[in-house]
Amino acid sequence: MGSAMAAGYVGEVSVEAFLSRVGSEYPGPVVAEGRRRLWLKRDLDHAIGNATEEMVADAADIL
Incomplete structure (x- = not known):
């Protein structure tokens, strides 16, 4: 998610x-290309402190 959504x-x-x-x-963001910054929900x-065991494994899971 982008910085506005993450905030x-x-x-x-x-x-x-x-x-x-x-x-x-x-x-920090998992994607940092130029001005693009993306964070994983996980x-x-x-x-x-909102972690659960049913989270995505990596960025490939959100594509």
Whole structure:
């Protein structure tokens, strides 16, 4: 998911607030090509303590 969706998913008030915490509270994006940044839901779930065992294995599972 893109940065705006990821920010909303983890409950941040803005994309800027989310991005300021990437690398400390939240993981970095799994895709970082040019200006494109994408996060996996599974990685964000782990960061916010919402992980389950039925998560996608990797980016190939979301294509």
